[in-house]
Amino acid sequence: MIFRIFEKEELKKLFEVFVAHNRVVGAVEAGRDRDDQPVYAFSDVSDYNEIKLDYSITKLPAKRFFLPFKEELATFRIENDNWTKDISYNIDRPLILFGLHPCDINALNKLDKVLLHSVYPMPYYAAKRKNMFIVGMNCVPQPSCFCRSMGTDTALHGFDMFITDLGGRYFVEILTNTAFNFLRHIRTMEPMEEDHILYMKVVEKRKKEFTAQVDTTDLTKILDMEFQSDVWKYWGDRCLACGTCASVCPTCYCYGVEETVDINLKGAKKTKILHSCNLIDFAEVAGGHNFRPERHSRLKYRYYHKHRGFVEAFEESLCVGCGRCGESCLAGITVPEVIESIRADGKE
Amino acid sequence: MDEREPGARTYLGVPLYRPKVAFFEFTSCEGCQLQVLNKEDTLLDFLSLVEVVNFREAMTEQSDDYEIAFVEGSITRDDDVKRLKKIRKNAKVLVALGSCACFGGVNQLKNRFKDLNFVKTEVYGRHPIDSGPVRTLEEIVKVDLKIYGCPVKKEEVEKIVLHIAIGKSIVFPKYPVCMECKRNENICLFELGEPCLGPVTRAGCDSWCPDNRAGCWGCRGPADDPNLDQMKKIMLEKGFSEETLLDRLECFGGFSSLMKKGNVNEKDL
Numbered sequence: 001m002i003f004r005i006f007e008k009e010e011l012k013k014l015f016e017v018f019v020a021h022n023r024v025v026g027a028v029e030a031g032r033d034r035d036d037q038p039v040y041a042f043s044d045v046s047d048y049n050e051i052k053l054d055y056s057i058t059k060l061p062a063k064r065f066f067l068p069f070k071e072e073l074a075t076f077r078i079e080n081d082n083w084t085k086d087i088s089y090n091i092d093r094p095l096i097l098f099g100l101h102p103c104d105i106n107a108l109n110k111l112d113k114v115l116l117h118s119v120y121p122m123p124y125y126a127a128k129r130k131n132m133f134i135v136g137m138n139c140v141p142q143p144s145c146f147c148r149s150m151g152t153d154t155a156l157h158g159f160d161m162f163i164t165d166l167g168g169r170y171f172v173e174i175l176t177n178t179a180f181n182f183l184r185h186i187r188t189m190e191p192m193e194e195d196h197i198l199y200m201k202v203v204e205k206r207k208k209e210f211t212a213q214v215d216t217t218d219l220t221k222i223l224d225m226e227f228q229s230d231v232w233k234y235w236g237d238r239c240l241a242c243g244t245c246a247s248v249c250p251t252c253y254c255y256g257v258e259e260t261v262d263i264n265l266k267g268a269k270k271t272k273i274l275h276s277c278n279l280i281d282f283a284e285v286a287g288g289h290n291f292r293p294e295r296h297s298r299l300k301y302r303y304y305h306k307h308r309g310f311v312e313a314f315e316e317s318l319c320v321g322c323g324r325c326g327e328s329c330l331a332g333i334t335v336p337e338v339i340e341s342i343r344a345d346g347k348e
Numbered sequence: 349m350d351e352r353e354p355g356a357r358t359y360l361g362v363p364l365y366r367p368k369v370a371f372f373e374f375t376s377c378e379g380c381q382l383q384v385l386n387k388e389d390t391l392l393d394f395l396s397l398v399e400v401v402n403f404r405e406a407m408t409e410q411s412d413d414y415e416i417a418f419v420e421g422s423i424t425r426d427d428d429v430k431r432l433k434k435i436r437k438n439a440k441v442l443v444a445l446g447s448c449a450c451f452g453g454v455n456q457l458k459n460r461f462k463d464l465n466f467v468k469t470e471v472y473g474r475h476p477i478d479s480g481p482v483r484t485l486e487e488i489v490k491v492d493l494k495i496y497g498c499p500v501k502k503e504e505v506e507k508i509v510l511h512i513a514i515g516k517s518i519v520f521p522k523y524p525v526c527m528e529c530k531r532n533e534n535i536c537l538f539e540l541g542e543p544c545l546g547p548v549t550r551a552g553c554d555s556w557c558p559d560n561r562a563g564c565w566g567c568r569g570p571a572d573d574p575n576l577d578q579m580k581k582i583m584l585e586k587g588f589s590e591e592t593l594l595d596r597l598e599c600f601g602g603f604s605s606l607m608k609k610g611n612v613n614e615k616d617l
Binding site for chain 1: 358359360361390394506507514521522523526531533548572575577581582
């Protein structure tokens with residue numbers, strides 16, 4: 001791995017290099033909540049000063065830039081009795097994600113396993129993913145973050161360069177030659193022994209700041225054993241079945257496809273819309289039968305996909321522990337609490 | 349399908365069914381009909397899909413020869429009942445257009461007063477007025493299709509009419525507004541300190557109000573299997589009173605059937 005170190009003011013210059021020829025997305029302040037705390041969101045940025053490098057966590061993940069909530073898969077032109085189909089992967093230039101935290105980088109790595117490296121890759125995702133440049137950045141752990149329990153508090157791959165704030169200067173890991181070439185535009189230095197020591201101190205300090213945790217030991221088995229547990233009903237009674245958890249999840253990728261005809265009958269569209277397994281019609285099939293009519297069974301299967309099914313398939317959980325679902329859930333359903341309650345029920 | 353017009357429009361080689369439609373209104377603001385007329389860039393395309401034979405807000409001509417009746421408004425008078433029954437008899441398909449027709453709408457708030465005469469005197473003074481308790485269309489006649497909303501969303505009406513014309517099934521979302529609200533990347537209204545019925549209200553409006561930073565009032569009625577108990581807990585937890593919740597749940601009448609049925613006890617709420 002190649003390491004470099006650079007002065008803080010150089011980052012702005014690097015941003016200028018990025019933004020000159022690319023679409024850049026970073027965390028910005030989208031508003032203030034009732035307690036006057038900033039609410040962050042990923043957004044297109046052209047001005048370096050708009051970017052909040054010290055953002056805590058965004059409400060929504062960066063998902064919409066590679067898995068949009070709504071995406072046109074195909075458009076059709078209808079002329080007389082004939083039609084022609086047009087397909088666009090909906091990307092016109094490379095995208096730079098500036099300042100992605102480790103959880104969100106790991107989320108992309110997990111999505112890659114399903115949408116990029118599977119038997120049937122999704123071209124709409126692949127086109128965007130292949131034209132993506134990621135600048136990772138270390139975060140300050142929030143009270144709701146349990147990424148350390150999920151092994152996603154650091155990112156080992158899936159980014160081009162990763163920046164850690166050493167106080168006065170930035171320490172950067174370089175994973176791709178694109179990143180290396182970008183960095184030639186600014187002044188960087190070879191890190192010295194003392195920089196390495198400082199880096200390790202920063203990492204050590206961050207490690208201690210994590211408070212939330214989940215015990216995932218043998219979780220796949222425990223979930224199987226507790227499949228009939230009444231604890232699921234407790235959470236189902238609270239669940240609003242509103243789909244917010246899936247919408248704010250950086251790894252939820254389930255979707256539905258809607259076909260619509262233009263009102264002038266000259267065109268039609270096939271649109272992919274991200275769905276949620278907590279919604280009442282998720283498991284409804286033709287003829288009206290619903291395989292999961294109860295809230296608790298839908299909630300349970302969401303946990304099963306994240307913490308059991310995906311683990312069986314890919315040897316890792318589909319949850320990155322970002323804590324967004326719990327933070328956004330109006331009913332206050334959090335992953336650590338649900339898993340803890342299932343685990344506790346098994347002990348009784 | 350359409351034998352009235354030889355050489356009529358086709359879609360992918362299949363002749364289009366161009367139904368004769370009529371629009372009617374009862375107790376309402378007629379805003380839903382206005383919605384239908386008000387998106388001018390698609391109005392001509394919309395009108396070419398149907399043959400409008402009755403539309404007081406848009407044309408002078410009138411006819412009783414129609415297949416689909418779009419009926420806006422709630423029923424408050426005896427002559428309303430007669431007129432609605434006649435419309436039902438004439439129409440093959442009767443569509444309740446908007447929340448007044450579906451649930452009674454804002455009008456049904458007066459049903460909540462024990463003494464209707466008090467309401468009448470408050471509003472009309474001593475002027476004699478024939479206005480009884482508010483009823484939904486369904487309380488009088490069979491309703492084939494309901495289009496929710498106060499007002500209805502033009503795009504949704506267009507889609508329904510289009511689907512009738514090309515023979516595609518009509519599907520409404522069963523899930524709540526939150527899903528659309530998140531999709532539209534709004535900051536949760538509760539986070540901004542506003543109450544919102546988004547978590548229990550049927551989607552399909554594309555989170556119209558929350559997009560404009562106004563909390564949902566439930567005009568489209570409940571989503572399928574809404575969690576009203578939890579909704580109440582959330583409202584109280586976020587510092588809003590039961591009255592605030594009741595005000596919203598009762599406003600358009602969509603939730604009243606749930607309360608009456610005892611799924612949620614009105615007193616509990």
